[in-house]
Each structure stands twice: as C-alpha cells, then as structure tokens.
Amino acid sequence: MQALILAAGMGKRLGKYxxxxxxxxxxxxxxxxIERAIESLLDAGVTRLIxxxxxxxxxxxxxLLHECKNPRVKEMELVFVDNPIYDKTNNIYSLFLAxxxxxxxxxxxxxxxxxxxxxxxxxxxxxxxxxxVTVAKYKQWMDGTVVKLDDENNIxxxxxxxxxxxxxxxxxxxxxNIYKFSKQFINKEFIPFLKAYIKxxxxxxxxxxxxxIIAHTxxxxxxxxxxxxxxxxxxxxxxxxxxxxxxxxxxxEKLTNFQKRYGGYxxxxxxxxxxxxxxPYYPTTGLLNKINYFSKELITxxxxxxKVNCICASRIFNDVDTDYxxxxxxxxxxxxxxxxxxxxxxxxxxxxxxNEYARCFINCKLNRYDLSKNKYEYTLDIFKKAIDDNDIIxxxxxxxxxxxxxxxxxxxxxxxxxKKKNKTVIFDESFIDFADAKDRYTLIEDKTLSNYxxxxxxxxxxxxxxxxxxxxGVLATSNTSIIEKIEDTLPVWNxxxxxxxxxxxxNLYKQDYASACDKIAAERKxxxxxxxxxxxxxxxxYDSQANFILVNLGSTNSTELAINLLENNIFIKDLRTxxxxxxxxxxxxxxxxxxxxxxxxxxxxxxxxxx
Numbered sequence: 016m017q018a019l020i021l022a023a024g025m026g027k028r029l030g031k032y033x034x035x036x037x038x039x040x041x042x043x044x045x046x047x048x049i050e051r052a053i054e055s056l057l058d059a060g061v062t063r064l065i066x067x068x069x070x071x072x073x074x075x076x077x078x079l080l081h082e083c084k085n086p087r088v089k090e091m092e093l094v095f096v097d098n099p100i101y102d103k104t105n106n107i108y109s110l111f112l113a114x115x116x117x118x119x120x121x122x123x124x125x126x127x128x129x130x131x132x133x134x135x136x137x138x139x140x141x142x143x144x145x146x147x148v149t150v151a152k153y154k155q156w157m158d159g160t161v162v163k164l165d166d167e168n169n170i171x172x173x174x175x176x177x178x179x180x181x182x183x184x185x186x187x188x189x190x191x192n193i194y195k196f197s198k199q200f201i202n203k204e205f206i207p208f209l210k211a212y213i214k215x216x217x218x219x220x221x222x223x224x225x226x227x228i229i230a231h232t233x234x235x236x237x238x239x240x241x242x243x244x245x246x247x248x249x250x251x252x253x254x255x256x257x258x259x260x261x262x263x264x265x266x267x268e269k270l271t272n273f274q275k276r277y278g279g280y281x282x283x284x285x286x287x288x289x290x291x292x293x294x295p296y297y298p299t300t301g302l303l304n305k306i307n308y309f310s311k312e313l314i315t316x317x318x319x320x321x322k323v324n325c326i327c328a329s330r331i332f333n334d335v336d337t338d339y340x341x342x343x344x345x346x347x348x349x350x351x352x353x354x355x356x357x358x359x360x361x362x363x364x365x366x367x368x369x370n371e372y373a374r375c376f377i378n379c380k381l382n383r384y385d386l387s388k389n390k391y392e393y394t395l396d397i398f399k400k401a402i403d404d405n406d407i408i409x410x411x412x413x414x415x416x417x418x419x420x421x422x423x424x425x426x427x428x429x430x431x432x433x434k435k436k437n438k439t440v441i442f443d444e445s446f447i448d449f450a451d452a453k454d455r456y457t458l459i460e461d462k463t464l465s466n467y468x469x470x471x472x473x474x475x476x477x478x479x480x481x482x483x484x485x486x487x488g489v490l491a492t493s494n495t496s497i498i499e500k501i502e503d504t505l506p507v508w509n510x511x512x513x514x515x516x517x518x519x520x521x522n523l524y525k526q527d528y529a530s531a532c533d534k535i536a537a538e539r540k541x542x543x544x545x546x547x548x549x550x551x552x553x554x555x556x557y558d559s560q561a562n563f564i565l566v567n568l569g570s571t572n573s574t575e576l577a578i579n580l581l582e583n584n585i586f587i588k589d590l591r592t593x594x595x596x597x598x599x600x601x602x603x604x605x606x607x608x609x610x611x612x613x614x615x616x617x618x619x620x621x622x623x624x625x626x
Contacts, residue, residue: 016060016061016120016121016122016123016140017061017063017064017065017116017119017120017121017122017123018056018061018063018064018065018122018123018124018125019064019065019066019067019110019113019116019117019122019123019124019125020039020049020052020064020065020066020067020124020125020126020127021067021106021109021110021124021125021126021127022037022038022039022049022066022067022068022069022072022075022127023037023067023068023069023070023072023098023101023106023109024037024038024069024070024101024106024127024128025037025069025070025101025102026038026070026128026251028251028252028253029041029250029251029252029253029256030252030253032253032256035071035074036071036074037068037069037070037071037072037074037075037127038127038128038250039052039075039127039128040071040074040075040078041128041250041256043130043256043259043260043263044260044263044264044265044268046085047078048127048128048129048130048250049066049075049078049079049127050083050085050087050088051130051131051133052125052127052129053085053087053088053091054085054087054133055131055133055135055136055137056091056123056136057087057090057091058133058136058137059123059133059136059137059140059141060140061123061136061140062090062091062092063091063092063094063120064091064092064093064094065094065096065113065116065117066079066093066094066095066096067095067096067097067098067109067110067112067113068095068096068097068098069097069098069099069100069101069102069109070101070102072095072097072098076095079093080093094116096109096112096113096116097112098112100218103218103219104218104219105218105219105220105221106126106221106222107209107212107213107218107220107221107222107224107225108213108218108219110124110209110222111209111210111213111218114206114209114210117201117206118198118201118202118206119198120198121145121195121196121197121198121201122195122196122198122201123136123139123140123193123194123195124193124194124195124196125192125193125194126192126193126249128249128250128251129191129192129193129247129248129249129250130247130248130250130259130262130263131191131193131242131245131246131247131248132242132245132246132247134245135149135191135193135242135245135247136193138240138242139193139195139240140195142195142240144195144238144240145195145196145197145199145200145236146194146195146196146197146200146236146237146238147194147195147237147238147239147240148162148170148190148194148226148237148238148239148240149190149191149192149193149194149239149240149242150162150164150188150189150190150191150239150240150241150242150243151188151189151191151241151242151243151245151247152188152189152241152243153184153187153188153189154189154284155281156258156281156282157189158249158251159176159189159190159249160173160174160175160176160189160190160221160223161173161174161179161187161188161189161190162174162187162188162189162190162230162239163183163186163187163188164186164188164239168238168239168241169235169236169237169238169239170226170230170235170237170238170239171230171231172227172230172231173190173223173224173226173227173230174187175224175227188239188241190223191242191247191249192249193242195240200236204229205225205229208225208228208229209222209225212224212225212228246262246263246284248262248263258282258283260272261273261276261283262283265582266578267574267578269578269581269582270574270577270578270581270589273581273586274290274589278291278483280586283584285584286584286585286586287584287585287586287607287611287614287615288586288605289580289585289586289587289588289604289605289607289615290586290587290588290603290605291483291605292415292446292478292561292562292563292605293477293478293481293482293483293562293605294449294478294479294480294481294531294532294535294562295481295535295606295607295608295611296481296530296531296532296534296535296608297480297481297527297528297531297532298480298481298482298524298527299524299527299531301524301527302520302521302523302524302527305520306513306516306517306520309516312512313511313512313513313516314512316512317508317512318508318510318511318512318514318515319510319515320507320508321341321342321502321505321507321509321510322337323515324342324510324514324515324518325337325340325341325342327342327515327518327519328340328342328489328518330518330521330522331518331521331522332457332459332460332474332489332491333457333459333460333461334461335459335460335461335464335491336461336464336493338495338498339461339464339491339492339493339495339498340459340489340490340491340498341489341490341491341498341501341502341505342487342488342489342509342510342514342518343487343488343489343490343505343509343510344486344487344488344509344510344514345475345477345483345486345487345488346443346445346473346474346475346476346477346478346488346489346490347371347475347488348486348488348505348509349473349488349489349490349501350369350371350372350375350473351371351375352500352501352504352505353441353471353490353497353501354371354372354374354375354376354377354378354379355375355376355377355378356500356504357497357500357501358376358378358379358407358439359378359379359406360379360380360405360406360407360439361379361380361382361404361405361406361407362376362379362380362381362382362405362406362407362408362409363382363384363398363401363404363405363407363408363409364376364381364382364383364384364409365383365384365386365393365397365409365410365411365414365595366383366384366385366386366594366595367386367391367414367415367416367417367593367594367595367596368409368411368414368415368443369411369415369443369445372409372411372441372443373594379406379407382401382404382405383594384397384401385595386414386417386419386595387595387596391417391419391557391565392417392419393410393412393414393417393419393420393421394421395421395425395428395429398410398421398429399428399429399432402429402432402433402436402438403436405438406438406439407438407439407440407441408429408433408438408439408440408441409440409441409443410426410429410440410441410442410443411443411445411446412426412442412443412444412446412447413446413447413449413450413559413560413561414561415445415446415561415563416563416565416588416590416593416601416603417557417559417565418557418558418559418560418561418563418564418565419557419559419560420450420454420559420560420561422454422456423454423456426442426458430463430467430469430470433467433469434467434468434469437469438469439469439470439471440467440469440470440471441471441473442458442470442471442472442473443472443473443474444457444458444459444472444473444474445473445474445475445478445479445488446478446479446560446561446562446563447474447479447560448479448528448532449479449532449535449536449539449560449561449562449606450536450560450561451536451560452532452533452536454560455532457472457474458470458472458491459472459474459489459491464491464492464493465493467493468492468493468494469494470492470493471490471491471492471494471497472490472491472492473488473489473490474488474489474490474491475487475488476488476489476517478562479532480517480521480528481531482517485511485513485514485517486511486514487510487514487517487518535562535606538606538608538609538612539559539562539564539606541609541612542564542604542606542612542616543556543558543559543564545612545616546564546566546604546616546619549616549619549620549623550566550568550619550623551569551570551571551623551626553569553570554566554567554568554569554571555567555569562605562606563603563604563605563606564603564604564606565601565602565603566601566602566603566604567599567600567601568600568601568602569600570600571600571623571626572600573589573590573591573599573600573601573602574589574591576589576602576622577589577602579618579622580615580618580619580622583618585614585615585618587602587603587604588602588603588604588605589602590602590603
C-alpha cells in the first residue's frame with residue numbers, strides 16, 4: 016500500500032502563515048503537518064508516499080530531503096509530482112497529474128491541510144473494506160463536503176455546499192478527506208471517471224465531485240469509515256490553526272491554551288466545560304424554539320435602545336421602576352462602566368471576588384481582603400468592620416469561587432449600617448438564584464432600592480439564565496444620576512436583538528426558570544456528597560449556594576489534576592494562579608447535568624484510585 020498527499024495549494028486564507036510556505040509546512044506544537052502525516056503513515060505500515068506539490072514546492076522538497084531533523088521522515092520513500100499551474104487549478108488537476116503513480120498500488124489519499132489522530136490511518140489501513148471514505152458525524156464547526164450513508168454504511172451521496180439542507184443535518188457526515196482505494200477501484204473506476212470529468216468540466220474542479228458520480232452508480236462500493244470518536248481538524252484559516260493547536264497540544268501547554276480562550280468551547284467535540292459557569296437546565300427547548308422561529312427578524316432588524324430594553328428587563332425583576340435599571344452586554348459591561356467612569360474612593364473587595372471588579376475600578380484604591388483568614392467563608396462581620404475605613408463595599412453573594420453566602424436579613428443589616436455612614440454598597444447577585452429555595456432572594460425590588468439609594472445591584476443574566484452567548488446583565492439602583500451616567504456612556508445599541516427578545520419573553524417561562532434553579536440546588540447537594548466520598552481525606556469540599564463548588568485538594572497538585580481531566584475532555588478551573596489561592600491546590604467545579612457530573616465523578620474516582 017502507498018499514500019498520496021495533495022499539497023499544491025496556496026492556502027491564501029491562512030495569510031501570513033502561508034506567505035512563505037505551503038500549508039503542509041505549518042508547524043503545530045513543534046511539528047509540521049507533513050511530518051505528522053508521514054509518521055502516521057509509517058505507523059500504519061505505509062512506506063511509499065507520492066506528494067503533489069506546487070506553491071512553494073521547492074521548500075517542501077528541500078525540507079523533507081535535506082533539512083528535516085525528524086529521523087522518521089528518512090524512512091519514507093518520497094515521490095514528488097509537480098503542479099506548475101497550481102494557481103489556476105484545483106485538487107482534481109493535482110490528482111490527475113499523479114494518476115500514473117496512483118495506479119500502481121492500493122492507496123491512501125489525503126489532503127495536506129489535515130491534522131489528525133494517527134489511529135485513523137492505522138484503522139483504515141487494517142480495515143477489510145477495500146474502498147473507504149473517512150467521515151465524521153456532522154458538527155456545527157464543520158465546513159465543506161458532506162455525505163449521506165445507507166443502513167449498510169455505503170456512501171450514497173456527496174452533498175455540495177450549494178445543496179446543503181439544514182433540515183437534513185442529522186443524516187450528514189463530514190468527509191475528513193482521508194480515503195483508502197484499492198488498485199482495482201483506482202484503475203477500473205476512479206481514474207476513468209476522473210479523466211472524463213476533467214475533459215467535460217475542466218481542471219478547476221474538485222475530485223470529490225468525481226466520487227459523487229461514482230457513489231450514484233449502481234455498482235458503487237464506497238464504504239464509510241466513521242472517525243467521529245477521533246480528533247481531527249482541517250486547517251483552512253487562522254481560526255482553524257488556533258483551534259487545531261489547542262486540540263493537538265498536551266500537558267501544561269494544552270491546559271494553558273484552553274485557559275486563555277475564555278470561552279467558545281462548543282468548538283471542541285465532547286468537551287465538558289466545568290470552568291465557566293452557566294445554568295445547564297435553562298433555557299428550555301420551548302424558549303429556544305420560540306427564539307429560533309423568529310431568528311430571521313432578530314438577525315435582520317435593529318434592536319431597540321436602552322430605554323426599551325430597561326422596560327423589558329424591569330418586567331423580569333418584580334416590575335422594578337424602569338428609571339432604576341440599566342441593561343448591559345453582560346454584567347461585565349456594566350461593571351466596566353461604573354468602575355472606569357463613575358465611582359471613586361476606597362473600595363473594600365475580597366481577594367476572591369470576580370476579577371472584573373479589581374480590573375475595572377481604576378479610579379478606586381482597592382482594599383483587598385484575604386478570605387482565607389476566615390476559612391474562605393463570608394460573614395456579616397467582615398463587611399461591617401470594613402465600612403468605616405472604606406467608601407465602597409463590594410460583595411458578590413454567593414461569592415465566586417467559594418460559594419459562600421450571606422442571607423438577606425444580614426445583608427439588610429449591612430445596608431442599614433452603610434446608609435447611616437453614607438457608604439456605597441455594590442451587591443453582585445449573579446449567582447443568588449441558585450441558592451436553596453428557602454434562602455433565595457433578590458435586592459432588585461422597588462422597596463429595597465428606594466430605601467437604600469447607596470445600593471448598586473449587579474446581576475449577570477448570562478450566567479443565571481444560561482445564555483452567555485447572548486450576553487445580558489442588569490444594574491439596578493435608585494440613585495438615578497448613576498443610571499443616567501451609565502446610559503450616557505453606553506452605546507445606543509449595546510444589546511442585540513436576541514438579547515432584547517429574550518428580555519421580552521423571559522417572563523413567559525418564569526416557572527421553568529425557577530424549576531431549573533431548584534434542579535441545580537438539588538444536584539449541587541448530591542455533588543458535594545459524592546465528592547466528599549471520592550476525594551482523599553486531606554481534601555476539603557466547601558458548602559456552596561451557587562452553581563459551583565470550591566475544593567481544596569490538599570496534597571494533590573491542582574494543575575496536574577486539571578491536565579489529567581482535560582485529557583479526558585473535562586475542563587475545570589484551576590485556582591492556583593488566582594489571587595487568594597496562589598500556590599495552593601484549589602479547584603472550582605461547575606454544576607452541570609447529572610449525566611455530565613457522573614462522568615466527572617467517575618474520572619475523579621479513577622484518578623485518585625491510581626494515585
């Protein structure tokens with residue numbers, strides 16, 4: 016068996032990354048794509064490689080024949096085929112130029128812009144199927160040619176982009192652009208159809224269209240090899256390169272790569288995100304269907320301005336006075352505005368608090384409190400004692416990442432004391448809806464806000480309502496001069512139409528939301544109990560009233576555990592570098608669904624059993 020790699024293209028969409036080299040020379044985590052492909056082929060017993068080059072082809076030859084330090088490259092017999100008109104043709108012509116070599120043996124055909132798990136090549140090489148098309152179940156990040164299969168895994172159609180039908184998406188498989196063809200198939204079917212297609216339609220086409228025709232013939236025997244469980248990525252642009260670098264990194268480097276993304280983890284198949292905090296039980300299917308139905312209008316129409324969005328938001332929060340509320344593109348936007356443009360003075364802030372408060376309050380002198388002095392537990396006394404020496408008291412309740420919680424009567428006592436001494440209180444209740452039902456409360460209500468003009472309430476709707484992709488947050492205060500300054504600072508359209516529509520319809524699903532929060536409270540209780548039974552005796556699992564749990568791992572290295580979990584497609588928050596936890600083995604675990612949580616618990620149990 017031999018292999019053929021098409022590497023003649025210019026890779027224009029990769030910009031600076033292919034300015035001086037072709038795509039197969041992209042270096043990902045210390046190794047070029049062509050080296051990775053050669054190693055994978057050798058591991059599968061393939062020792063002859065036909066390489067069609069064009070753009071910067073001499074660089075590829077020079078590298079593989081003379082400059083590459085990888086000793087395994089020397090094990091491969093290399094045959095180069097040149098495409099001198101690479102800039103005027105597509106992959107069908109590159110393949111046509113190599114037909115004489117292609118015809119000599121059974122062949123694994125693959126594209127040069129792929130990075131993949133080497134097991135894929137091993138599996139298709141050993142597979143008894145003579146003619147295989149490697150595919151993976153279609154996911155939202157994929158682009159390009161897809162296929163449909165029958166019940167016996169035969170390829171029955173290649174679907175071009177122009178014919179892609181989202182109504183049929185559950186039946187689609189994406190081609191991975193790795194194929195295995197028998198010598199007989201190559202000579203009797205593939206090459207004759209390839210030549211006929213070029214004669215009829217020209218050289219600026221794609222060989223997948225030839226396979227499409229073959230798949231439609233009565234005697235077609237193209238079978239699918241399902242590689243859905245393996246990692247792979249096709250690199251067409253800088254974003255693809257960035258994602259592939261994350262997927263195919265390892266150890267501390269992989270953890271660092273994921274940590275610096277700050278989201279977008281839906282791009283990574285099967286990854287369970289236990290780092291970023293959302294509501295896994297909300298929004299409901301009914302709510303999502305309602306938004307999806309109106310998606311055309313929401314995308315093509317301008318959203319309303321701040322005043323209209325404030326009216327919508329007030330309906331969710333006890334019909335609070337619309338003059339008391341501002342709506343932000345996430346709570347982070349509102350924190351940034353009051354921190355950068357409005358509040359000044361000395362601010363008391365627990366070290367563990369949300370980083371945006373420390374980052375954005377540039378006109379304040381921060382008085383950071385080390386919560387470890389109080390065993391990472393909030394108490395009323397901590398904040399009451401800070402009132403005399405500070406102008407602003409900032410409290411995130413429940414606290415992130417400790418989950419520590421102060422009940423409403425104690426908060427009212429704090430507000431009374433602060434009001435008496437004319438001190439401002441910032442109360443962030445972004446996670447408060449996840450508290451046990453008997454202790455759940457909000458300060459976004461007319462009576463409380465009117466009674467305490469020194470109170471500023473911040474709430475992330477993105478987190479509690481499970482819609483971080485929409486980005487919504489509110490700020491409430493009866494100090495209307497602050498609201499006016501916020502409105503003057505914010506853009507006219509800081510909220511998109513999806514955010515506005517969510518605010519408009521959220522009340523229709525009020526009971527569903529309450530039920531979702533109850534489910535989190537129940538699952539949190541179960542998780543805490545399970546963690547206490549699984550973790551070693553020197554670990555501490557802290558009680559929480561949020562949708563996350565703080566864990567002190569004791570002698571277990573938190574970063575090593577985070578790396579191990581990421582290798583198992585579970586991404587957790589390692590707190591080792593966060594203020595108040597530096598150098599300590601603390602982690603934060605989000606609460607997800609019972610099914611997801613059981614997977615996490617199973618991996619943790621196995622990890623500690625093997626230590």
